[in-house]
Amino acid sequence: MNYTPPPHTVTQAVAHLAEQISDWLQVQRREFERATLLLEPGPLQGLLLTAEHARQRAAAVACELARLNPRGKGGFDLCELFEELIPLLGFVVGRRVPSRCKPAARPLWVHGDRALLREALLELAFLARENPCGSPALEVELNESGASLTLSMLNALHDQRGEALFDVRPNRWGPANTPNLGLVLLKNAMDHCKGELHVESDSPGGPRVVATFPRVEHA
Amino acid sequence: VSLLHWVAAVWAASLLLAGLAQRCMLKRGHALQLAQARASARRLLTVRAELVARCVHDVRSPLTGSLGLNAFVLEREDVSREAKQELLIAQEAIEQALALLEDLSDLASASSAQLEFNEEPFDLRRVIHSTLGATRPQLREAGLATRTEFRPGTPERLKGDPRRIQQVLTNLLTNAIRHSPPHGLISLVVEGSRLAERGTIRLDVEDHGPGVPVSERERVFETYVHDGFGQGLGLAISRAIVESMGGEIGMDEGVGGGARAWFSLNLAIDQS
Numbered sequence A: 001m002n003y004t005p006p007p008h009t010v011t012q013a014v015a016h017l018a019e020q021i022s023d024w025l026q027v028q029r030r031e032f033e034r035a036t037l038l039l040e041p042g043p044l045q046g047l048l049l050t051a052e053h054a055r056q057r058a059a060a061v062a063c064e065l066a067r068l069n070p071r072g073k074g075g076f077d078l079c080e081l082f083e084e085l086i087p088l089l090g091f092v093v094g095r096r097v098p099s100r101c102k103p104a105a106r107p108l109w110v111h112g113d114r115a116l117l118r119e120a121l122l123e124l125a126f127l128a129r130e131n132p133c134g135s136p137a138l139e140v141e142l143n144e145s146g147a148s149l150t151l152s153m154l155n156a157l158h159d160q161r162g163e164a165l166f167d168v169r170p171n172r173w174g175p176a177n178t179p180n181l182g183l184v185l186l187k188n189a190m191d192h193c194k195g196e197l198h199v200e201s202d203s204p205g206g207p208r209v210v211a212t213f214p215r216v217e218h219a
Numbered sequence B: 001v002s003l004l005h006w007v008a009a010v011w012a013a014s015l016l017l018a019g020l021a022q023r024c025m026l027k028r029g030h031a032l033q034l035a036q037a038r039a040s041a042r043r044l045l046t047v048r049a050e051l052v053a054r055c056v057h058d059v060r061s062p063l064t065g066s067l068g069l070n071a072f073v074l075e076r077e078d079v080s081r082e083a084k085q086e087l088l089i090a091q092e093a094i095e096q097a098l099a100l101l102e103d104l105s106d107l108a109s110a111s112s113a114q115l116e117f118n119e120e121p122f123d124l125r126r127v128i129h130s131t132l133g134a135t136r137p138q139l140r141e142a143g144l145a146t147r148t149e150f151r152p153g154t155p156e157r158l159k160g161d162p163r164r165i166q167q168v169l170t171n172l173l174t175n176a177i178r179h180s181p182p183h184g185l186i187s188l189v190v191e192g193s194r195l196a197e198r199g200t201i202r203l204d205v206e207d208h209g210p211g212v213p214v215s216e217r218e219r220v221f222e223t224y225v226h227d228g229f230g231q232g233l234g235l236a237i238s239r240a241i242v243e244s245m246g247g248e249i250g251m252d253e254g255v256g257g258g259a260r261a262w263f264s265l266n267l268a269i270d271q272s
Helices: A010-038 A043-066 A078-093 A114-129 A162-166 A181-193 B002-075 B081-111 B124-142 B162-179 B234-244
Strands: A099-101 A138-143 A146-152 A196-200 A208-214 B120-123 B145-150 B157-160 B185-195 B198-206 B248-253 B259-269
Touching: A010 A043, A010 A078, A010 A114, A010 B002, A010 B081, A043 B002, A043 B081, A078 A099, A078 A114, A078 A138, A114 A138, A114 A146, A114 A181, A181 A196, A181 A208, B002 B081, B081 B234, B120 B124, B120 B162, B124 B145, B124 B162, B124 B185, B157 B162, B162 B185, B162 B198, B162 B234, B162 B259, B234 B248, B234 B259
Parallel strands: A099 A138, B145 B185
Antiparallel strands: A138 A146, A146 A208, A196 A208, B120 B157, B157 B259, B185 B198, B198 B259, B248 B259
16 A cells, blocks of 8 residues: 555645744744854844744744644654654754665654654754764664664763763753753653663764664554 | 226326425435535635634744844844854744745645736746746755756747746746756756737756656645655645646656656736
């Protein structure tokens, strides 16, 4: 049987586009945050704050539209999610995100919350962007048994091991000193997906976080 | 016996007539129900299109404001290079969101046959050049070259909606860019003819990618067929636009084995 990924109806497509608009607005939020930290305190920061308020209003409406189609509660096709997100992740990282996908792997049903994973992947892309030495910083592989996502990290995090890495704490990777939310969100999303998350601290290119998503029979 | 036969025959005939009448009434009832259901579905489509249009407006207005403020800060000389770099990415993110918003608006309008068209004089050659200019960054990024052929006899001054023609051509070009091998060539052929006060134009966009199998050629214009690169809406929206303008759109095999997407329109000639 041929598998056609969603959306199949106009309402689903509207919600689908609204989801993507929300993603771009999330990118905008992060860029505003970073730019605000780089600006001298003063009226320009105030202007960016006004722009951020406008963004928030737009994002709230886009989120409501995206809710027209509550997809992914209980299970979703990971291939479809990655296909849709990889160009955006590449935009955020600043270089192409390599992905290896076997055609037979499609659809790749996994458990969990699609929206949660979507948010986590976008946050991971921001973490990957701040890692100048890892090349490629973010990689995706889809195969018969499931999928894996690899994030290469800076040696600066080498001393942090196990659970501590996934706590909310100031991020030491970038100049912005933003909270290390990406890994926390990923851990949360992985818990929902019943997946595994481990850190390879002795890999040649520096420590790496590997997330493995197990395939399930059907969503 | 004869009277009994007559009574039975009349009784059977009246039963038959009653049955037929009931069947007719049922059919009429069904037709009425069907018409009511159609009207109700049409109303729902209109309501959905209006709801989406209102939401699009509620997203677009603050985003445009945000874009303006962002552009203002970007132009300031007292902003560091690092901050400007972040703001440039933010600007691109807003522009991407606005482009998706246009798709969303068109999608909802197309599904309820509410696409809006302008009728104004335009220069076809100029429309094509400006579309190619707008896709230049994508072409450069993919390392692709273009070849444009404007065949003799093609009417150039026409009346119609140049913005919509540009939108369809952009979608076909974007599709060709996505499926072209690196350092490939995309050909754009424009041809047409003139008959009295009307002109027919046909625009072909050909790539040198893997092509589209015969069985899939009709399907690619169906709504939301995902090609693994975009939202899968560009070609569906293009079909809605072209068909609303009374034209045709299709996909076949190019000379080099790649895909050739085309659309044709019959438009009034601008006599001014």
